[in-house]
Amino acid sequence: xxxxxxxxxxxxxxxxxxxxxxxxxxxxxxxxxxxxxxxxxxxxxxxxxxxxxxxxxxxxxxxxxxxxxxxxxxxxxxxxxxxxxxxxxxxxxxxxxxxxxxxxxxxxxxxxxxxxxxxxxxxxxxxxxxxxxxxxxxxxxxxxxxxxxxxxxxxxxxxxxxxxxxxxxxxxxxxxxxxxxxxxxxxxxxxxxxxxxxxxxxxxxxxxxxxxxxxxxxxxxxxxxxxxxxxxxxxxxxxxxxxxxxxxxxxxxxxxxxxxxxxxxxxxxxxxxxxxxxxxxxxxxxxxxxxxxxxxxxxxxxxxxxxxxxxxxxxxxxxxxxxxxxxxxxxxxxxxxxxxxxxxxxxxxxxxxxxxxxxxxxxxxxxxxxxxxxxxxxxxxxxxxxxxxxxx
Numbered sequence: 001x002x003x004x005x006x007x008x009x010x011x012x013x014x015x016x017x018x019x020x021x022x023x024x025x026x027x028x029x030x031x032x033x034x035x036x037x038x039x040x041x042x043x044x045x046x047x048x049x050x051x052x053x054x055x056x057x058x059x060x061x062x063x064x065x066x067x068x069x070x071x072x073x074x075x076x077x078x079x080x081x082x083x084x085x086x087x088x089x090x091x092x093x094x095x096x097x098x099x100x101x102x103x104x105x106x107x108x109x110x111x112x113x114x115x116x117x118x119x120x121x122x123x124x125x126x127x128x129x130x131x132x133x134x135x136x137x138x139x140x141x142x143x144x145x146x147x148x149x150x151x152x153x154x155x156x157x158x159x160x161x162x163x164x165x166x167x168x169x170x171x172x173x174x175x176x177x178x179x180x181x182x183x184x185x186x187x188x189x190x191x192x193x194x195x196x197x198x199x200x201x202x203x204x205x206x207x208x209x210x211x212x213x214x215x216x217x218x219x220x221x222x223x224x225x226x227x228x229x230x231x232x233x234x235x236x237x238x239x240x241x242x243x244x245x246x247x248x249x250x251x252x253x254x255x256x257x258x259x260x261x262x263x264x265x266x267x268x269x270x271x272x273x274x275x276x277x278x279x280x281x282x283x284x285x286x287x288x289x290x291x292x293x294x295x296x297x298x299x300x301x302x303x304x305x306x307x308x309x310x311x312x313x314x315x316x317x318x319x320x321x322x323x324x325x326x327x328x329x330x331x332x333x334x335x336x337x338x339x340x341x342x343x344x345x346x347x348x349x350x351x352x353x354x355x356x357x358x359x360x361x362x363x364x365x366x367x368x369x370x371x372x373x374x375x376x377x378x379x380x381x382x383x384x385x386x387x388x389x390x391x392x
Contacts, residue, residue, distance in 0.1 A: 004030045004124070006392045007143060007152030009131060009172070011038035013381035014364025015158030016114040021389025023121020030150060031123055032143075034130040039111040040167045041160070045378070046100075050107030052086065053079040053382070054375035056099035062380065063244055063370045065185055069344040070369045073352070073383040082382050089113045098225075100374045134176060140359050153359060154392040156352075158385065160365040161187055161338025169332070173342065173366035180357045183343040185368040189335030190244040193235035194326035203293075204229060210287050214238050215258035218245045224258050233326060240373050243329060244339055254322040256294075257285050262320045266304070266312055274305030278315070286319070294318045337377055341368045351391035352384055361388045 008019045011033035019031040037043075042050055054061070057079050059071045083101070086093060091113060092104035103109050118125060132144040140153040159172045177184050196204065207229035214227035216238040228236035242252060257265075262285075269281045281304055282291035295301060298314040307315075329335070342362040346354055352367070354360040363384040371377040 001142075001149050001151055002030075003151040004028045005152070006030070006154045006156065007032070007141065007150065008156040008158055009033070009143075010158035010160065010364070011035070011125065011127065012158060012160055012364065013039065013042055013114075013378055014160075014385040015156070016118060017382050017385030018156050018158060018361075018363055018389040018392070019123045019125075020114060020117035020121050021386050022392050023118060023123040025121075025390070027392060029118075029121065029123040030126065030152065031118070032126045032129045032131070032145070034128065035168045036128050038125065038127065039114065041164070042111050042378075043107050044167070045107055046102050048107055049102040049105070050110045051096075051100050051102050051375040051378065052093075052110055053082050053101050053379045054099045054372075055079050055083075055095070055101065057371075057376055057379045061372045061376045063190075063339060064344060064368050066344045066368075069347070069349050070380065070383075072349040073387040074379070077383040077386045079379055082379065085117075086110075086113065089116070098374055131172075134179065136180075136357075154361065155359060156361040156363060156388055156392060157366055158363050161341055162332045163189060163335040163338045163365075165332055169338075173362060177342055177362070180354065180360060182346045182354055182357070182360075182362075185340040185343050187338050187340040189329050189332050190339035190370050191240040191336035191373050192243045192329040192331065192334055193230060193233060194239055194243055194246065195233040195328045195330060196324075197327045200324075201231075201233070203297075204233075205231075207289050207293060210289050211236060212256055212287060212290060213258060215255040216242045217253040217255075218242050218250060221245050227254070227256075232330060234324075237373055240336065244337075244370060244372075246326065248328060249325075251323055251325045254324060255320045256290060256322060257319050260285060262316045263312065266307075266315065270304035270307065274303060276304050278302060278304060278307060282315070282319075336373065337370050338365055339368075339370045341366050341370075344368050350387065352388040353391065361392065363388050 005027040006022045006029045008015045008031040019029045023029045091109045135142045141155045157173050208231045211228045215224040223238045223241035225237035227238045300311045352361045364381045
């Protein structure tokens with residue numbers, strides 16, 4: 001039977017980082033994945049250019065039942081550390097909005113970089129190999145694979161969550177957790193488009209495909225980025241961000257003109273040209289179809305000069321304080337990440353090991369640590385993977 005110091009299940013971002021780190025420490029490492037190619041989520045991220053980190057990463061950019069859990073790993077492996085690795089491999093990159101870093105070329109460059117780092121560490125990579133069972137032993141674990149058993153002193157689970165099942169995502173990490181008595185925070189889709197009930201969809205149907213800059217709020221949490229009207233509801237960066245905080249039954253507040261004091265803007269527009277129709281005036285502030293929705297929803301019509309205080313307040317509320325109540329999300333099918341996962345109370349924050357099960361580790365998206373949209377989740381993958389790789 002083949003034997004290794006470390007077995008990593010999952011050849012994604014966190015798994016390959018962990019394997020490369022452990023291998024370069026002189027550990028014998030096997031990394032396996034049921035997919036036929038490594039780094040599938042890396043390959044599709046950032047429109048194929050991989051938004052590999054965010055320079056503004058802080059622990060406050062992550063959701064977890066224990067917000068402090070991620071601090072240790074994130075402080076010990078920062079965006080600058082991964083950027084240094086990218087630069088060492090000669091990968092050109094650029095910054096987009098809000099600190100997001102992307103490859104100038106293909107996301108494949110990041111995958112190739114990780115494969116090279118694993119090669120340097122002497123890591124054995126086996127793809128298209130599913131784990132049939134895991135058995136604990138006195139010296140570690142024995143995994144039953146299609147081509148026979150393999151033993152490892154340490155076992156790292158880096159199989160992610162349930163998001164984007166068409167990419168091969170499964171709940172494997174939660175099955176392993178159940179086997180070893182490790183608690184799991186209920187998983188749910190994150191960074192996902194939100195959906196409306198049929199009546200609301202019919203009212204918004206003419207807006208499908210329209211995008212606006214918007215500020216979307218859930219309680220005290222707010223994101224100001226693009227918002228996209230869809231045939232199912234709402235999407236775009238601001239909606240994906242707020243979806244991680246939203247729960248069914250909750251309402252959201254949307255400012256469709258976040259750069260503008262709508263009341264002051266209307267007053268100035270009326271002073272300039274009171275004979276202008278309210279619809280034409282709003283069309284200077286908002287996309288025409290959105291302006292038409294505001295006029296229809298408020299029932300306000302006529303010219304600016306004819307607008308009384310009640311009508312103005314109704315328009316201000318519709319533009320700057322639009323209240324919506326989604327009924328659901330598009331689910332794991334389109335979710336970029338999985339919220340929840342392995343309960344951090346069961347893990348060591350310094351190395352991601354399961355406190356009650358010697359030799360067992362969980363890293364990356366499988367853990368109850370979920371970042372904002374924009375490279376944060378990759379930074380968590382690199383940081384958690386490296387933390388475990390330095391310990392196994």
